[in-house]
Amino acid sequence: MATMQYDKLLTKVRNLSPEERDVLDSPYTIPNELYAALRSVLHDVGGQPDTPQPYFLKEEEDWEMNAYLTSECLAWRGAWNSEMRRRRENDLGATEYFGLPYYARWITGAAKALVDEKLITVDELSAKIDEIRERLEAKKK
């Protein structure tokens, strides 16, 4: 089967299968099995059902390497280590963990580490983001 046809078919089949979900809405009580499942660390995805994914090589982008270097510098200055970084990625919660690109998880965790370590306040961080955004948008014009 040609690749295009297969990809199309796969997308179609994937969308056909209904997604089952247990709705979690802060229940008054939960069974022990559910408690054990909820304690599962977010990054421990091995064995979860999925469909075949296309394999491709991705070039590293500047922002990704900047995120990496920022994380390394934070480690060098003793703010965290790579295991704390992984823990902070998990602590982002499922929505952000699976929603963000890989290095966006790093840098979001790093931003939270900076706030936790009292190296920067949240409003200083927001102001800096706005300042940089303005600068980049001015450059585009």
Place this chain on the structure above:
Amino acid sequence: MTAKRKFNIGDRVSVVDKTTLFHHRTQKFTRGQSGVVTEYRPEWVIPEDEAFDPAGNGRKEPFYIVRFKQDDLWPDYTGHHIDTLETEFSESWLEPATSKGKR
């Protein structure tokens, strides 16, 4: 100083199935499974401690690579019977093998 290792390469070991809270790196599909030690990994701070301590003062343990049969890990495995999977554990997650595998 390096502590004496509890396991040797070639030993059959089982992965402890204990209650965990918060950060750890022992994949749940390995819990209670048995495999063979294939490699020594350097002694290092266990992830359960390292994840909360930037100073690196957590408990240190030797690490091991353990090889499992895919057939043992997945009840519906459709690959070859000789297929294996290797992953890493700190020493306290391992005990001498109790059986051929939990399934």
